[in-house]
Amino acid sequence: MTDVGRHPGIKLYTLSEVADVKGSVGNFEVRIVKKARYVDQTQCTACGECAKVCPVVRPDEFNLGLSSRRAIYSPFPQAVPSSYVININECLGHTPSVCAKCVTACAKGCIDFGMSDEEVVEKVGTIVVATGLEVYDPTELDEYGYTRFENVLTSFEFERLVNAGGPSRGELIRPTDRRRPASVGFIQCVGSRSARKGAEYCSNICCMNTVKSTLLLKEHYPDMDIKVFYIDIRAFGKGFEDLYLRSRRSGVKYLRGLPGTVEELADKRLRVAVENTATGNLEYHELDMLVLALGIKPSASTQRIQEMLGLQLTPDGFFLEAHPKLQPVDAATRGIFYAGCAEGPKDIKDSVTQGSASAVRAIRLMHKGEISSEPIISEVMAEHCTACGKCAEVCPYNAITVDKAKKTPAVVNAAACAGCGTCGAECPFGAIVMNHFTDEQITSQIDAMLAENADKKVLTFACNWCSYAGADYAGVSRLQYPSSVRLIRTMCSGRVDEKFIWRGFAMGAPVILVSGCHIGDCHYIDANHWTEKRVARVQKKMEKLGMRPERLQLEWISAAEGIRFAGVMDRMEKLRQQVSAEEIARTIEILSKNK
Amino acid sequence: MEDKNPTPAFQEARIGVYVCQCGLNIAQTVDCEKVAGIAADLPNVIVARSVTYSCSEPGQQEMKADILEYGLNRVVVASCSPRLHESTFRQMVQSVGINPYMLEMANLREQCSWVHMHDRQGATEKAMDLVRMAVGRVRHLRPLTEQTLPMARRALVIGGGVAGIQSALDLADNGYEVVMVEKKPSIGGVMAQLDKTFPTMDCSI
Numbered sequence: 001m002t003d004v005g006r007h008p009g010i011k012l013y014t015l016s017e018v019a020d021v022k023g024s025v026g027n028f029e030v031r032i033v034k035k036a037r038y039v040d041q042t043q044c045t046a047c048g049e050c051a052k053v054c055p056v057v058r059p060d061e062f063n064l065g066l067s068s069r070r071a072i073y074s075p076f077p078q079a080v081p082s083s084y085v086i087n088i089n090e091c092l093g094h095t096p097s098v099c100a101k102c103v104t105a106c107a108k109g110c111i112d113f114g115m116s117d118e119e120v121v122e123k124v125g126t127i128v129v130a131t132g133l134e135v136y137d138p139t140e141l142d143e144y145g146y147t148r149f150e151n152v153l154t155s156f157e158f159e160r161l162v163n164a165g166g167p168s169r170g171e172l173i174r175p176t177d178r179r180r181p182a183s184v185g186f187i188q189c190v191g192s193r194s195a196r197k198g199a200e201y202c203s204n205i206c207c208m209n210t211v212k213s214t215l216l217l218k219e220h221y222p223d224m225d226i227k228v229f230y231i232d233i234r235a236f237g238k239g240f241e242d243l244y245l246r247s248r249r250s251g252v253k254y255l256r257g258l259p260g261t262v263e264e265l266a267d268k269r270l271r272v273a274v275e276n277t278a279t280g281n282l283e284y285h286e287l288d289m290l291v292l293a294l295g296i297k298p299s300a301s302t303q304r305i306q307e308m309l310g311l312q313l314t315p316d317g318f319f320l321e322a323h324p325k326l327q328p329v330d331a332a333t334r335g336i337f338y339a340g341c342a343e344g345p346k347d348i349k350d351s352v353t354q355g356s357a358s359a360v361r362a363i364r365l366m367h368k369g370e371i372s373s374e375p376i377i378s379e380v381m382a383e384h385c386t387a388c389g390k391c392a393e394v395c396p397y398n399a400i401t402v403d404k405a406k407k408t409p410a411v412v413n414a415a416a417c418a419g420c421g422t423c424g425a426e427c428p429f430g431a432i433v434m435n436h437f438t439d440e441q442i443t444s445q446i447d448a449m450l451a452e453n454a455d456k457k458v459l460t461f462a463c464n465w466c467s468y469a470g471a472d473y474a475g476v477s478r479l480q481y482p483s484s485v486r487l488i489r490t491m492c493s494g495r496v497d498e499k500f501i502w503r504g505f506a507m508g509a510p511v512i513l514v515s516g517c518h519i520g521d522c523h524y525i526d527a528n529h530w531t532e533k534r535v536a537r538v539q540k541k542m543e544k545l546g547m548r549p550e551r552l553q554l555e556w557i558s559a560a561e562g563i564r565f566a567g568v569m570d571r572m573e574k575l576r577q578q579v580s581a582e583e584i585a586r587t588i589e590i591l592s593k594n595k
Numbered sequence: 596m597e598d599k600n601p602t603p604a605f606q607e608a609r610i611g612v613y614v615c616q617c618g619l620n621i622a623q624t625v626d627c628e629k630v631a632g633i634a635a636d637l638p639n640v641i642v643a644r645s646v647t648y649s650c651s652e653p654g655q656q657e658m659k660a661d662i663l664e665y666g667l668n669r670v671v672v673a674s675c676s677p678r679l680h681e682s683t684f685r686q687m688v689q690s691v692g693i694n695p696y697m698l699e700m701a702n703l704r705e706q707c708s709w710v711h712m713h714d715r716q717g718a719t720e721k722a723m724d725l726v727r728m729a730v731g732r733v734r735h736l737r738p739l740t741e742q743t744l745p746m747a748r749r750a751l752v753i754g755g756g757v758a759g760i761q762s763a764l765d766l767a768d769n770g771y772e773v774v775m776v777e778k779k780p781s782i783g784g785v786m787a788q789l790d791k792t793f794p795t796m797d798c799s800i
Contacts, residue, residue: 001782001783001787002635003760003764004760004763004764004775004782005782007763007764007767007773008771009766009767009768009770009771009773010763010764010767010772010774010775011770011773011774011775012755012774012775012777012782013775013776013777014755014776014777014779014780014781014782015777015778015779015780016776016777016778017776017778018751018753018776021686025746026744026745026746026747027744027745027747028747028751029747030751030774032774035601037780047784062788075779075780076781076783076787078783078787079780079781079783080781080782080783081781114759122749122751122774123747123749124747124749124750124774125746125747125748125749125750126750126751126752127751127752127753128750128751128752128753128757128759128762128763129753129754129763130752130755130758130759131752131753131754131785132754132756132758132759132785133785135785136669156788159788159789159790161791163788163789163790164790166790170790181794203777207781207792208793209793211793212791212792212796214792215751215796216630216791216796231667237794238794239666239794240793240794241792242794243793243796299754301778305753312776315610323679326679326787333687337762338602339758339759339761340754340756340757340758340759341758341785342754342758346791348757348786348799349794350763351756351758352757352758353755353787354758354762355757355758355760355762355765356761356762356765358762359750359761359762359763359765359766360765360771362750362762362766362771363766363769363771365746366746366747366748366750366771367748368746368747368762369741369745369748370743370744370745370746371744371745371746372699372742372743372744373741373742373743373744374697374741375739375740375741375742381797398753412712414742415742415744435737435739436696436736436737436739438735438737440735441732441735441736442698442732443729444734444735445732446726446731446733447731448724448727448728448731448732449724449727451727459725464678468678469678470679470777471705471706472676472702472705474705474710475676475704475705475706475709476705478708478709478710479710480710480713481710481711482709482711483707483711483714483717483718483720483721484721485721486715486721486725486728487702487706488728489677491762514666520686544691560687565687
């Protein structure tokens with residue numbers, strides 16, 4: 001930690017959040033909001049005189065409310081930066097006439113109520129997302145009595161109690177009588193591996209964290225009676241089994257079965273009822289203290305960061321990597337990497353491993369000082385352009401400029417174009433060529449697909465980042481769906497031109513699906529809004545022409561939604577079977593007249 | 596950007612089609628020989644074969660030898676998802692003088708053999724269509740050249756927990772400037788709140 005604080009190559013912004021990210025790999029422009037600290041961190045020596053005189057007492061977040069702090073405080077003794085900070089919502093003194101005791105106490109004059117939030121812009125080439133985790137809140141698991149019984153603690157609170165720097169200086173004490181408990185029970189999988197409450201996944205760290213805690217207790221208090229209630233002990237890592245066996249050998253009792261209820265006895269001890277699944281017996285255990293081994297959840301900021309950077313999440317809510325085995329720290333978006341629990345629950349060793357891995361992956365991109373970009377960008381054929389300005393209107397990147405007054409043809413800024421192809425799809429005059437996804441390239445795929453037995457096929461357009469990746473995920477998961485489905489990949493659903501849809505129907509397609517990223521998750525900012533509008537427009541036209549608009553469907557399928565992809569394909573196949581040969585023939589006739 | 600020297604592009608298309616068996620991953624569901632058979636009869640297809648592992652060294656050698664021997668200028672590899680191996684095959688064609696954007700892949704594994712495992716006939720027919728579509732498309736591909744853009748040698752690390760700290764230190768120690776953003780008043784994250792940590796049982800800070 002201190003290495004970060006004093007490293008000349010690291011610029012540290014604390015009390016800060018990323019507000020906005022523009023640009024792409026190589027030149028991201030990051031807007032950072034830096035909240036006011038009200039203490040000059042370059043001058044503060046953390047002497048603590050200010051806190052001594054502060055009259056406001058509040059629960060200390062670092063100790064999870066097990067101790068108190070003042071409104072001006074140091075987050076914890078080893079904090080980096082070590083400077084004190086004022087919680088301005090708690091402070092009485094921002095009108096100095098009321099309090100301002102700290103200002104008088106500070107010999108160096110570091111405290112400044114005039115500070116305000118700042119905004120800074122930083123330019124970077126790559127981004128590492130290491131937004132961490134949140135622990136599960138066990139209040140909804142009422143059977144364990146966390147909110148009702150004081151001697152039921154979370155594993156996180158327990159950590160602070162046994163920590164030499166914690167509120168009890170490392171002495172394990174019972175909250176009710178501040179005496180050392182003679183017996184302690186641990187309940188595993190609180191908020192994990194449950195279809196009912198909390199998460200269905202295994203949180204990875206809780207078994208070993210409990211094993212560690214039991215060893216620590218046995219080391220300090222060899223006579224303590226310790227029981228662990230569990231489903232399975234997952235000690236899969238290097239050296240883990242050894243620790244687990246040491247814990248068992250030291251006399252810790254492991255009981256297979258999660259408690260059904262916890263009651264409080266008159267002396268504030270706790271009575272746990274549990275079905276021991278090894279013996280099949282219902283057992284009662286009386287314990288002085290109970291510790292809930294909490295699971296891990298994605299950090300609360302995950303969704304905001306995901307939307308800001310156009311990333312994808314797994315159904316569990318953690319960030320989705322580009323490939324689970326071969327690119328475990330890469331995001332699908334080039335230049336963005338993951339490290340730590342942002343990507344999924346993991347322990348310190350794995351977090352450190354991913355930290356190093358993400359650094360190397362970022363260096364791999366940065367070391368040349370330049371980067372080659374895919375030439376999948378749009379170009380204007382000036383001779384067909386009428387300067388109507390539609391392309392500039394739909395471009396999510398403002399990469400196209402058109403001078404409507406002078407009627408000069410549109411110009412694409414190649415460096416700003418990201419290649420979604422929405423301009424190409426919306427241009428009413430066919431004046432835009434979307435490189436590598438040109439009209440004739442896509443049309444040739446439609447024609448080849450529907451040349452024979454068109455009525456037996458489900459034409460599906462899928463965007464590269466979400467729906468096509470979701471289809472790949474269905475494949476990797478071996479999810480089975482009807483073989484009538486044929487995919488055409490575009491970079492973005494925004495590329496799916498109206499004329500591709502009409503071409504498909506004119507060639508005899510019974511049904512057509514357009515699929516892309518969920519609204520808000522579009523890889524090209526918001527290009528899929530245009531997809532949505534366009535599909536609605538085509539459906540209206542279909543209705544006017546006497547075609548059933550249901551034959552054209554729009555679905556949002558993310559890269560992690562393999563199950564959803566397979567489900568949608570089942571539904572499309574059912575829709576296909578409802579379209580008769582006569583209906584297809586009628587459509588072909590209608591469309592040939594309305595060319 | 597379109598290639599400034601589009602020499603092979605506007606010549607008559609000479610296409611090679613390679614249907615990958617991926618060991619048994621594709622071959623146990625899709626009749627790869629049959630798919631290669633129909634591909635051979637498609638217009639402009641000069642050579643079409645079924646290969647055991649197209650991504651392997653021998654597989655790539657076989658394709659490269661064909662490209663040189665038959666003067667191919669476009670290649671279709673019908674194997675796994677382009678999201679997995681497109682860059683592999685782009686490099687392969689480039690190494691024998693074909694523009695990397697003259698390659699097209701047909702996704703016979705993730706989007707065919709693995710998802711229609713109990714429907715060999717349906718999967719084979721679909722595979723034939725996917726190859727026809729890829730051949731149709733490859734005929735219209737144009738050579739493109741990659742642009743070079745400047746790359747800032749600076750990184751942003753969002754989050755100052757143990758993972759962010761490790762990443763930032765490794766980046767900075769290698770000479771890259773790092774901007775670290777932490778929401779709380781101190782870095783350290785959850786790790787700083789832990790006492791001893793497994794498996795070494797030493798202190799966390």
